[in-house]
Amino acid sequence: MKPFIDAHAHLVHNFDSRHLDEVAESGLVKQVWLLPLECYVPEFEFAGNDEVLEVGKRYPGLFVPFGYIDFFQGPDQVDRLKERGFVGLKAIRPPKDYNDPAYFPIYARAEELEMPVLFHVGIISHRRQDQLTIPVPPGPAHMKPSMLDTLGDLFPKLKLVQGHLGVPWVNELFESVFYYRNISCTVTGLVDYDWLIHNLDRRTSYGESFSDRLMFACDGFYGRPEFWKRILSLAEFTRMFFQEVGKTYSWHDAEERFMLENARRLFPEFAALGEK
Ligand SMILES: [Zn+2]
Numbered sequence: 638m639k640p641f642i643d644a645h646a647h648l649v650h651n652f653d654s655r656h657l658d659e660v661a662e663s664g665l666v667k668q669v670w671l672l673p674l675e676c677y678v679p680e681f682e683f684a685g686n687d688e689v690l691e692v693g694k695r696y697p698g699l700f701v702p703f704g705y706i707d708f709f710q711g712p713d714q715v716d717r718l719k720e721r722g723f724v725g726l727k728a729i730r731p732p733k734d735y736n737d738p739a740y741f742p743i744y745a746r747a748e749e750l751e752m753p754v755l756f757h758v759g760i761i762s763h764r765r766q767d768q769l770t771i772p773v774p775p776g777p778a779h780m781k782p783s784m785l786d787t788l789g790d791l792f793p794k795l796k797l798v799q800g801h802l803g804v805p806w807v808n809e810l811f812e813s814v815f816y817y818r819n820i821s822c823t824v825t826g827l828v829d830y831d832w833l834i835h836n837l838d839r840r841t842s843y844g845e846s847f848s849d850r851l852m853f854a855c856d857g858f859y860g861r862p863e864f865w866k867r868i869l870s871l872a873e874f875t876r877m878f879f880q881e882v883g884k885t886y887s888w889h890d891a892e893e894r895f896m897l898e899n900a901r902r903l904f905p906e907f908a909a910l911g912e913k
Contacts, residue, residue, distance in 0.1 A: 645801075671689045704718030728756040753904065758781065758802075760777055786817060801824075846891070849894060855868045879892035
């Protein structure tokens, strides 16, 4: 099996360290962007900032720790996350639209401190208020792909990542990737394969192939052997998708870029963590 980069992943609470050592030693995954989920109650057993950072520090360059943005707090949280060792930020379930001016100071600080922000966009797990740690409305209405366009303009040096394809607003994603050099996308979760098949070889307004702006990810959970199996099978499936479905399309040869090279090229700062 060929190695890949998993550009959107989570960690289970009380992860199995020995198993994580095995994942690291397998060489099958070269980098994992680890996103904390602080917005869910402990019963879900999703790891938050502390455990994500612990794993990021234990495997520098392999597990890349993202810090959770608390939209109820101000921009100085970004400084605190950076000081602790987080290298990116994760945005999910904001109480207002992602591009509400109230949040601009947070993004300005992220731009200043060179911390890429990965935004959950589109369809999201259906949760009741008592399953969340923050008072936010259900559904994805505040998490549309096009909201990142405002930020792409206002913060040109900030790297913005669309987490997922933004179903049911996938053509908003098209618009974002078409115009904005600082917006890329981790393709995972509910993947609209029909959209992918017809858009992987589109060109951006500045002449780049869409297949150079989209990255493979599993949105899976690290830290337990049974979840690792599922991650490996999704990676294998996606390679087969390029080989078998892609064989009559011009994006057929984008497999390696999608699976691994785009993440390295667009985010060299993450790979550099392992070289320090
Ligand atoms: Zn996720």
